[in-house]
Amino acid sequence: MQLAFLKKIRVVVSLVFFVFTVFIFIDFAALTGLQMIKTLLYLQFVPSLLNFLKFLSVGAAGFIFILVLTFFFGRVYCSTVCPLGTLQDIVARISKKITNRKRFRFSKPLNGIRYSILGLAVFVLLLHSIFLLSLLDPYSLAGKIFSDLFRPVWYLGNNILSRILQLFDSYALYSVSIKIVSWPSFLFSMAFLGLIIFLVVRKGRWYCNVICPVGTLLGLLSKISFFRIRMDEDACTSCGLCVKECKAECIDIKEKKVDFSRCVACYNCFGACPEKGIGYRLEKIRIPGFGSRKGRKEEEENAKGNEFSRRKFFGTTLIGTTAVLASKTAFADKEKQQGVSEIPVIPPGAGNIWHYTTNCTACHLCVSVCPTKVLQPTFIEFGLSGLFQPKMDYHAEYCNFECVKCTEVCPTGAILPITKEQKSTLQIGVSKFIRNICIVVAKHTACGACSEHCPTKAVEMVPYLGTLTIPKVDEKICVGCGACEYACPTKPDKAIYVEAHSYHRQAMKPKKKVEDKKIITKPTEEFPF
Amino acid sequence: MDRREFFKKSLLTGVAAGAAMTLGDYEKLFAGNVPPPGKPGSFDLVAVKDGEPVAMFDKAIESFGGMKAFVKKGQTIVVKPNIGWDTSPERGANTNPDLVKRIIEQCFGAGAKTVYVFDNTCDNWSKCYENSGIQKAVKDAGGKIVPANTEGNYQEVDVKDGKRLKKTKVHELILSSDVFINVPVLKSHSSSSITASMKNHMGIVWDRGYWHRNNLNQCIADFAAYRKPDLNIVDAYRVLSKRGPRGVSVEDVVMMKSLVLSRDIVAADAAAAKIFGIEPDTVPYIKLAHEAGVGNMDLTKLSINRIKM
Known part of the structure; x- marks a missing residue:
């Protein structure tokens, strides 16, 4: 069959998706427009699914397209749209170039594990927990790698280049901070990247066929797809060249069968076969139980696998439920610490902490596009199910008053779009003043950095001793942007901090005009000196 | 007469x-x-009022004998406006972009080789540079707008005679350039009552928090003694009279349409305080700097050219 050209198309499409997806995660200069980001991420399966479950809107129906595509041609998603898939392919490609170790060989499906993980992910999702999905979703894992690892490397390259240009008195480029604020997330991404490289080199797309819930789900669907990749048993000479090229390790040369549920549709085997004996075949749609004898036999085999998986399934479900319950109670156990918000501050547009933590898959796109980098990944502050979900880190930075970037890009809808106008009176938390450690009280010298930075003047300086003034918070007009907390110079604890709201509230508009009788600045006829 | x-x-x-x-x-x-x-050039201070920023500046600099009194051919210049906040020019939180543009043009007119403009901003720097209108103004005038958001560009210096501020990190361009022109905007300030020339120095150092922790007013006065600008140009065209230094709405702005020029940083701030409507000795850092002999806040002792447009 002359289908080898499909591989070329697959490579081009996947690279286009990959390069642009990486770029939106490292693009500190905001060169990619919003529409571009939205278009690019429209087809990402898990974000689209989560978004769709909330709004049932066409705007979030990208995953349906993927399902239809899978129903026709199998897991095309895994070798084109999925950034983790392409990342693995790139690693495989490089490893092929630098090592001459034996390529892939057939391996048996680990149905027990893969169906248990899928079942568990769906189960906990029904329990309104994002746990497992946020940990295993390939897009979000790739996002974390791009945001936590690729981004600092890209920034570093930029900084070196900008420094070199400065030597020639050019300021065309500028440096960007590469400070790693969230080490747990960085280390996790590092470890995961290491693991995936190890797996790819040894076992190809092992992650996609054993762990990945999206891969398993699409695999189930590709079992009944219209077109499936099959071997032409008459043409096959059992040379095994296709097996060596099969990253999914799903070609069984002895049985001359392709396990299409594990095939990631990379089409490498098409070109590998000297007899052109492997390719897409149109299948008769077979409803379980009504197929040919051969089909029935297959089903029996599958059933055997399922029985095994059922046991595992219940076991893992029990563990999962415990984990979910544990993660849900994580907030309650914490003791209130002075100067630290009881719960992390969640970004504007997130609405409430329940909505946010059950929808965010921690892809870290918001972290990447945030112009100030106030959004930073957490570790377990949102509980176990909210691993690495970003929070507003006011020790790192503060939220720009006029910016709604994170609300626009969030692909899962954990942060919903809001306008600048809406944001200007949205209260995501309120400033709390800790009087006894304030510079003015502790040292009797002037400060006021908090009030200086406040965009609404919710933090105002009022008379204290002599000429000294001290901050006072008007909680009604505070938006919780964290400018005061960031600016507060006290160490190690801040004398002013934002206490998060679990449900975002409405703030009053700041006063348009204030009367100050003491100081009157007004134009005079003559010079005042 | x-x-x-x-x-x-x-x-x-x-x-x-x-x-x-x-x-x-x-x-x-x-x-x-x-x-x-x-x-021309014999005045300690020039004050102009009731004109537009560009015209006022042109008139004022004449009194000093033109820009060539400060800028020699082939020199490198730093023009340091206040670009601290992500607000539009109408809000009066940043130095007037037209004024900045005119100053750069005049520098080049006097033969300057390069004119650098930067500020270590409070809000996100790129948004400040853009929305203040200063980035465009600098580019239009042929100057170099320099990001100042990287600690690597700041070098630690000893602040001689500093009472509280002994060491601080200063932007390398301040150290390497021939001429330093300080172009603050006059505003009310929650930390230091008003801000003008001396307070504007907080945008050429890296760690402002240290100043805030260690007697802010003393640190401002200490640093003023360390590095005196060659010329201070106080923009008092739109004056943020309340809720400074960022301001909340345009209602906080009063059109004072004034401009003050002086080599003496203390005198410039004293005149600015008067324009603002307060006595210079009520502003702690002005008083401290005066007492330390950095400059003279007693305007009656100075030769002042007052120009009404």
Whole structure:
């Protein structure tokens, strides 16, 4: 069959998706427009699914397209749209170039594990927990790698280049901070990247066929797809060249069968076969139980696998439920610490902490596009199910008053779009003043950095001793942007901090005009000196 | 004969007279309100009011003998406006972009090789540069707008005679450039009552938090003694009279349409305080700097050219 050209198309499409997806995660200069980001991420399966479950809107129906595509041609998603898939392919490609170790060989499906993980992910999702999905979703894992690892490397390259240009008195480029604020997330991404490289080199797309819930789900669907990749048993000479090229390790040369549920549709085997004996075949749609004898036999085999998986399934479900319950109670156990918000501050547009933590898959796109980098990944502050979900880190930075970037890009809808106008009176938390450690009280010298930075003047300086003034918070007009907390110079604890709201509230508009009788600045006829 | 008339007449006849007398003696003779009829450049301070920023600046710099009194051919210049906040020019939180543009043009007119403009901003720097209108103004005038958001560009210096501030990290361009022109905007300030020339220095150092922790007013005065700008140009066109230094709405702005120029950073701030409507000695850092001999806040002791447009 002359289908080898499909591989070329697959490579081009996947690279286009990959390069642009990486770029939106490292693009500190905001060169990619919003529409571009939205278009690019429209087809990402898990974000689209989560978004769709909330709004049932066409705007979030990208995953349906993927399902239809899978129903026709199998897991095309895994070798084109999925950034983790392409990342693995790139690693495989490089490893092929630098090592001459034996390529892939057939391996048996680990149905027990893969169906248990899928079942568990769906189960906990029904329990309104994002746990497992946020940990295993390939897009979000790739996002974390791009945001936590690729981004600092890209920034570093930029900084070196900008420094070199400065030597020639050019300021065309500028440096960007590469400070790693969230080490747990960085280390996790590092470890995961290491693991995936190890797996790819040894076992190809092992992650996609054993762990990945999206891969398993699409695999189930590709079992009944219209077109499936099959071997032409008459043409096959059992040379095994296709097996060596099969990253999914799903070609069984002895049985001359392709396990299409594990095939990631990379089409490498098409070109590998000297007899052109492997390719897409149109299948008769077979409803379980009504197929040919051969089909029935297959089903029996599958059933055997399922029985095994059922046991595992219940076991893992029990563990999962415990984990979910544990993660849900994580907030309650914490003791209130002075100067630290009881719960992390969640970004504007997130609405409430329940909505946010059950929808965010921690892809870290918001972290990447945030112009100030106030959004930073957490570790377990949102509980176990909210691993690495970003929070507003006011020790790192503060939220720009006029910016709604994170609300626009969030692909899962954990942060919903809001306008600048809406944001200007949205209260995501309120400033709390800790009087006894304030510079003015502790040292009797002037400060006021908090009030200086406040965009609404919710933090105002009022008379204290002599000429000294001290901050006072008007909680009604505070938006919780964290400018005061960031600016507060006290160490190690801040004398002013934002206490998060679990449900975002409405703030009053700041006063348009204030009367100050003491100081009157007004134009005079003559010079005042 | 009012001051201005006197000044005008003196200008016509005063070239010879000015040349005959030494500047120091002359100043003592006319201490106080009478401006000297001397040659351009003999004033301690020039104040202009009731004009547009560009016209006021052109007029004021003439009194010092033009920009060439400060900028020599082939020199590198730093023009340091206040670009601290992500707000539009109408809000008066940042230096007027038209003024900045004109200053750069004048620098090049005097033969400057390069004019750098930067500020270590409070809000996100790229948003500040853009929304203040200053980035565009600098580019239009042919200057170099320099990001100042990287610690690597700051070098630690010893602040000699500093009472509280002994060491601080200063932007390398301040250290390497020939001329430093300080272009603050006059505003109310929640930390230091008002901000003008001396407070504007907080945008050429890296760690402002240290200043805030260690007696802010003393640190401002200490640093003013360390690095005196070659010229201070206080933009008091739109004055953020309340809720500074960021301001909340345009309602906080009063159109004062004024401009102050002085080599003396303390005098410039003293005049700015007066324009703002408060006495210079009520602003702690002005008083501290005056007492330390950084400059003179007593405006009655200075020769001032007052220009009404």
